[in-house]
Amino acid sequence: MVTDLSTSKLPKLIQGGMGIAISGWKLARAVASRGQMGVVSGTAIDRVVACRLQEGDQDGTIRQAAAAFPDGALATRVLERWFKPEGLERPGAYKPVPLFSVSPPKPLLELATFASFCEVWLAKRNVRGPVGINLLEKIQAPTLPILYGALLAGVDTVLMGAGIPREIPGLIDQLCAHEPCALKLNVENGDDVEIPFDPSLVEGALPVLKRPQFLAIVSSHVLAISLSRSGGVDGFIVEGPIAGGHNAAPRGWKVESGDTPRYGPKDEINLERIKSLGLPFWLAGGQDAPHSIAEAEALGAQGVQVGTAFAFCSESGMEPSLRHRAIAYALAEDLQTKTEGRGSPTGYPFKTLNLSGTEGGRAPEDRERQSCNHGYLRSAYRKADGSIGWRCAAEPEADYLRKGGKLADCVGRRCLCNGLLATAGFPHAMKGGGIEYPLVTSGIMRDLHRFLKGKSDYDASDVLDELGIEAEFPTREAAFVH
Numbered sequence: 001m002v003t004d005l006s007t008s009k010l011p012k013l014i015q016g017g018m019g020i021a022i023s024g025w026k027l028a029r030a031v032a033s034r035g036q037m038g039v040v041s042g043t044a045i046d047r048v049v050a051c052r053l054q055e056g057d058q059d060g061t062i063r064q065a066a067a068a069f070p071d072g073a074l075a076t077r078v079l080e081r082w083f084k085p086e087g088l089e090r091p092g093a094y095k096p097v098p099l100f101s102v103s104p105p106k107p108l109l110e111l112a113t114f115a116s117f118c119e120v121w122l123a124k125r126n127v128r129g130p131v132g133i134n135l136l137e138k139i140q141a142p143t144l145p146i147l148y149g150a151l152l153a154g155v156d157t158v159l160m161g162a163g164i165p166r167e168i169p170g171l172i173d174q175l176c177a178h179e180p181c182a183l184k185l186n187v188e189n190g191d192d193v194e195i196p197f198d199p200s201l202v203e204g205a206l207p208v209l210k211r212p213q214f215l216a217i218v219s220s221h222v223l224a225i226s227l228s229r230s231g232g233v234d235g236f237i238v239e240g241p242i243a244g245g246h247n248a249a250p251r252g253w254k255v256e257s258g259d260t261p262r263y264g265p266k267d268e269i270n271l272e273r274i275k276s277l278g279l280p281f282w283l284a285g286g287q288d289a290p291h292s293i294a295e296a297e298a299l300g301a302q303g304v305q306v307g308t309a310f311a312f313c314s315e316s317g318m319e320p321s322l323r324h325r326a327i328a329y330a331l332a333e334d335l336q337t338k339t340e341g342r343g344s345p346t347g348y349p350f351k352t353l354n355l356s357g358t359e360g361g362r363a364p365e366d367r368e369r370q371s372c373n374h375g376y377l378r379s380a381y382r383k384a385d386g387s388i389g390w391r392c393a394a395e396p397e398a399d400y401l402r403k404g405g406k407l408a409d410c411v412g413r414r415c416l417c418n419g420l421l422a423t424a425g426f427p428h429a430m431k432g433g434g435i436e437y438p439l440v441t442s443g444i445m446r447d448l449h450r451f452l453k454g455k456s457d458y459d460a461s462d463v464l465d466e467l468g469i470e471a472e473f474p475t476r477e478a479a480f481v482h
């Protein structure tokens with residue numbers, strides 16, 4: 001079933017989903033309170049909420065959201081497992097969260113469902129604008145419980161990129177009907193398998209769920225055309241190669257051809273072809289100027305999606321001292337964004353910021369590899385005995401080779417899970433001592449003076465003002481969570 005978008009007011013601006021926890025509920029809520037679309041990141045939200053709870057849920061917001069979760073007993077179990085009123089014993093000493101697999105343990109499914117519910121519920125609380133959740137197609141194992149939690153909280157839009165999300169619209173329909181369903185898991189050297197999910201995990205009086213819009217994030221008109229033929233897609237985010245986070249690889253580019261992907265005329269997206277599909281679309285990548293929305297509209301787009309400008313504003317989930325340092329270096333023009341061809345274990349080009357004291361400021365080899373402790377970017381492979389195993393090209397080479405991986409795949413890989421969690425203020429302890437360095441992904445941090453206007457910091461409203469978004473205010477009750 002496709003949502004009829006002709007009757008609903010579409011936003012001109014979508015605040016891009018930014019993982020891990022950079023676009024958390026605070027940022028999404030700030031944008032939605034101005035009537036535009038705020039998007040929370042669903043990536044590793046289970047881990048993020050487990051960390052926040054272990055740090056004592058200092059602002060009490062997770063416990064507020066827990067009280068609204070439809071299954072009180074499940075919410076209580078999650079809090080009993082993860083909430084530590086006294087906080088962490090020492091920096092980085094988080095209790096490990098189990099890794100996702102084909103049949104994840106029930107407590108992990110409960111945590112993931114609960115966590116995405118909380119994130120969306122908090123973002124949506126008393127605001128007028130729509131709230132979406134962003135997920136990466138490439139990360140498959142946690143997708144269904146995270147989607148279901150978001151649906152239970154009434155998420156308005158699901159946005160998905162980093163892959164070809166053909167199956168997702170049908171799965172959203174099944175989850176909206178609280179039906180058991182299964183997601184196909186790609187297995188690197190064998191036949192794909194299914195990861196089942198049964199929504200009856202959540203008991204009690206369940207709400208009737210409305211079907212959210214589904215927006216696919218694409219970097220080519222060919223993919224947009226193909227997805228529109230598969231059905232269930234309500235629109236597109238059309239993302240160019242300068243956007244922060246992961247990018248699509250240039251056409252014909254192979255990772256062996258060099259670390260820095262170069263984009264050329266073959267990578268240009270034919271917007272006329274996308275327009276001819278008759279679905280709304282938003283342009284992403286360097287679209288944060290006062291004229292960006294008007295220019296996008298002139299090209300037939302509904303508006304724009306913006307990430308980087310929001311990633312460094314005060315409501316961002318980026319650890320504050322890191323964020324302030326990045327702003328200061330950017331103002332001093334001493335900061336560069338690099339597109340790393342080999343950095344991400346996903347195999348997609350990934351943008352990193354060369355900020356000192358972060359992974360992007362040093363070579364990938366400078367971090368001692370550790371056995372994978374979050375597992376979000378692991379790939380499934382078929383073992384000799386026929387069972388499914390998991391490997392990540394950023395884990396210790398010996399482990400990866402033992403699992404049948406190739407040494408060449410390990411070169412230049414960074415541990416994104418740990419680096420990005422550290423960027424969000426959740427650095428985990430390393431085995432040999434010390435804590436993980438942050439890894440900052442970003443698009444081009446252009447002329448921050450536009451948002452700062454002489455101040456030392458800026459917030460989401462400054463970005464919205466710069467983009468010419470009219471002021472809309474949250475209801476009075478909305479002040480309760482600040």
Ligand SMILES: Cc1cc2nc3c(=O)[nH]c(=O)nc-3n(C[C@H](O)[C@H](O)[C@H](O)COP(=O)(O)O)c2cc1C
Nearest residue numbers: 016017018019243244245284285286306307308443
């Ligand atoms: C810090 C950061 C993290 C991002 N993470 C994701 C992500 O998890 N999923 C995704 O689809 N896009 C991600 N993006 C891309 C944004 O959603 C958005 O499309 C992009 O930032 C727009 O380009 P801009 O950065 O030039 O504004 C990320 C961008 C940034 C800056």
